[in-house]
Amino acid sequence: MQEHKHHAKSSIKFLDSDEILSQLNLKGNEVFMDAGCGDGHIAIKAIEDYLPDGCAYAVDNYGPSIDELEEFKAENNIENLINVQADITEDIVQIEDNSIDMIFMLNVVHGFKASGNMEDVIEKLLRILKSDGKITIVEFRPIEWSFGPPVEIKYAPDELEGIFYSYGFKKVYLNDIGEDGPDGKSHYLIIFEKE
Numbered sequence: 001m002q003e004h005k006h007h008a009k010s011s012i013k014f015l016d017s018d019e020i021l022s023q024l025n026l027k028g029n030e031v032f033m034d035a036g037c038g039d040g041h042i043a044i045k046a047i048e049d050y051l052p053d054g055c056a057y058a059v060d061n062y063g064p065s066i067d068e069l070e071e072f073k074a075e076n077n078i079e080n081l082i083n084v085q086a087d088i089t090e091d092i093v094q095i096e097d098n099s100i101d102m103i104f105m106l107n108v109v110h111g112f113k114a115s116g117n118m119e120d121v122i123e124k125l126l127r128i129l130k131s132d133g134k135i136t137i138v139e140f141r142p143i144e145w146s147f148g149p150p151v152e153i154k155y156a157p158d159e160l161e162g163i164f165y166s167y168g169f170k171k172v173y174l175n176d177i178g179e180d181g182p183d184g185k186s187h188y189l190i191i192f193e194k195e
């Protein structure tokens, strides 16, 4: 794949894709959405190793990322990767109502804490998520770390839990993941589903 600015921000350098994907309890036939996919490495790994009968949407508002994923898809003859350029704070018109089993966001939502539009994102995602669908978020734990966003814009897991609770979601899984540091691991993985 060609170089572009989001490679600098790809989590592939510091988080293990299998550590993440193995905790999602995927059956293998799901419709998965990597929202704010960047280089799309999670969507690609998901269809390669975890979704033999499923498919993945890779969604980002940064055009060059989606262009590169389209090139990758064409070069490798991949059918079950659907690349979509869209702003997830807006309605994602390319994706149908009630069509996604799992929406996944890796190192994305701290940006919405900073911009104050996390609620917009949840409201837009609700339309495309199946009624029994799940939302998985992987984020930096709210501790000082040698790289990544400032602590003030890192969501604590219980902060996200409160926001999702107000939209009728309950936490069904929470685990610390990533690199070890003096105050524990770098990240957490949290999964929500409708109550």
Ligand SMILES: C[S@@+](CC[C@H](N)C(=O)[O-])C[C@H]1O[C@@H](n2cnc3c(N)ncnc32)[C@H](O)[C@@H]1O
Pocket: 006, 009, 010, 011, 012, 035, 036, 037, 038, 039, 040, 059, 060, 061, 062, 065, 086, 087, 088, 089, 105, 106, 107, 108, 111
């Ligand atoms: C820190 S990068 C993480 C990329 C990837 N998830 C990873 O962990 O490797 C954040 C990504 O979210 C995307 N993003 C930010 N705001 C977005 C929005 N409103 N709609 C869609 N994508 C967005 C950015 O373009 C970027 O690719």
